[in-house]
Amino acid sequence: VPHLPPQFQKRLVTVQSKLHDRIRVWDVPTRLAHWAVVVLFGLCWWTAEADHMEWHCLAGSCLLGVVLFRLGWGFVGSDTARFFHFVHSPSVVVAYARKVFVTDPMATSNVGHNPMGGWSVLAMLGLLLMQASLGLITVDVDAIASGPLAKWVSFDTGRLAAHWHANTFYALLGLIGFHLAAISFYGLVRRQNLLPSMFHGFTVARPPPVALYFAPLWRALVLAVLTAVVVTMLANAW
Amino acid sequence: MKKIIEHLLVAMMAALILAAATSSAATDPKQIAKAREESFKTLGKTVKDLTYEVEKSSPDWSAIINDTKAIERLATELPDWFPVGSGLAAGVKTSTLDAVWSKAQEFKQDSDAFTAEAQKMAKVAGTTDNVSSRTQVKILAGTCRTCHRSFRSAW
Numbered sequence A: 001v002p003h004l005p006p007q008f009q010k011r012l013v014t015v016q017s018k019l020h021d022r023i024r025v026w027d028v029p030t031r032l033a034h035w036a037v038v039v040l041f042g043l044c045w046w047t048a049e050a051d052h053m054e055w056h057c058l059a060g061s062c063l064l065g066v067v068l069f070r071l072g073w074g075f076v077g078s079d080t081a082r083f084f085h086f087v088h089s090p091s092v093v094v095a096y097a098r099k100v101f102v103t104d105p106m107a108t109s110n111v112g113h114n115p116m117g118g119w120s121v122l123a124m125l126g127l128l129l130m131q132a133s134l135g136l137i138t139v140d141v142d143a144i145a146s147g148p149l150a151k152w153v154s155f156d157t158g159r160l161a162a163h164w165h166a167n168t169f170y171a172l173l174g175l176i177g178f179h180l181a182a183i184s185f186y187g188l189v190r191r192q193n194l195l196p197s198m199f200h201g202f203t204v205a206r207p208p209p210v211a212l213y214f215a216p217l218w219r220a221l222v223l224a225v226l227t228a229v230v231v232t233m234l235a236n237a238w
Numbered sequence B: 001m002k003k004i005i006e007h008l009l010v011a012m013m014a015a016l017i018l019a020a021a022t023s024s025a026a027t028d029p030k031q032i033a034k035a036r037e038e039s040f041k042t043l044g045k046t047v048k049d050l051t052y053e054v055e056k057s058s059p060d061w062s063a064i065i066n067d068t069k070a071i072e073r074l075a076t077e078l079p080d081w082f083p084v085g086s087g088l089a090a091g092v093k094t095s096t097l098d099a100v101w102s103k104a105q106e107f108k109q110d111s112d113a114f115t116a117e118a119q120k121m122a123k124v125a126g127t128t129d130n131v132s133s134r135t136q137v138k139i140l141a142g143t144c145r146t147c148h149r150s151f152r153s154a155w
Helices: A006-020 A028-049 A053-076 A090-103 A115-137 A155-188 A195-200 A217-235 B002-027 B029-055 B061-081 B104-126 B130-151
Strands: A022-024 A202-204
Touching (some): A028 A155, A028 A195, A053 A217, A195 A202
């Protein structure tokens, strides 16, 4: 644009270049599942603290559904949602960590979760699955506000599940803290704000990667219906 | 005669040792807290069994009546599970909050409410009426919850 002053010309070129390198990275189901976990985890925490146990069971069942959906989407979803795309061998993880923390803080990896983040996602999903599953058989100390499958286990087993339900919650808080610290590291050290990508689904990649595969939405709908059926059956104790 | 006196002395010594051991167990805060925990486990198990039994379409009323009698008995015993000096201040691992003793009047009110609802539960179960039994179980468990909120640590 010839009539713009030189400093704006330079900025315009940068913006144009960023737009040019802007690629779609997260599909709608992955983003929805991510934010649903955030909301539902918060709801589960609050309902437990406020002693609204019926709502807690409902929110926990929904959370279980979202986690099961995300696990399924990790096999049949888009490239960046699939486990094979972001779960790497320990040697790759160590090499990437060494690069980022020792030699090159700006080191890049493939688009989507980096090798360290991939294992963090697995740990998060594993802990969430464990937390929600334990909740199903947890027996409250009053033996009244218990999980939907609690009648199938003894009082002692249910109380043990309650104990681990509490411990897993603290482990999840630690992992969430680690996740937020990693996002802050990317923002502060690498000047890369990861948060907007999880809202609009786009990122800037230089050089642009080979074309990513994005799964059709109908597949996500089928998976969502299947997980909803499974969770409804569990929540109603068959 | 000497032998009889010897036997008597041995018996008296044994009785004294036994009494000392029993008394020590009864006053040891750790033992008291452990016994309290076990009693609450029994109570919890019985409430759980009762809760699921009344939910059935054809409940076993003899099992329900047995459970309600057990709960009624445990409810009357409950205040004795908390002798002074058996809390956290005595260095024992327990979920019991010190409020049990510092707010003794409120604790008594809550345990009395539990006993009253347990007695009502036993009466309602005697009628073998599903609907009122289910309602009463919830009221009964509600009194457990009210007490736990004030007098039991959440974890």
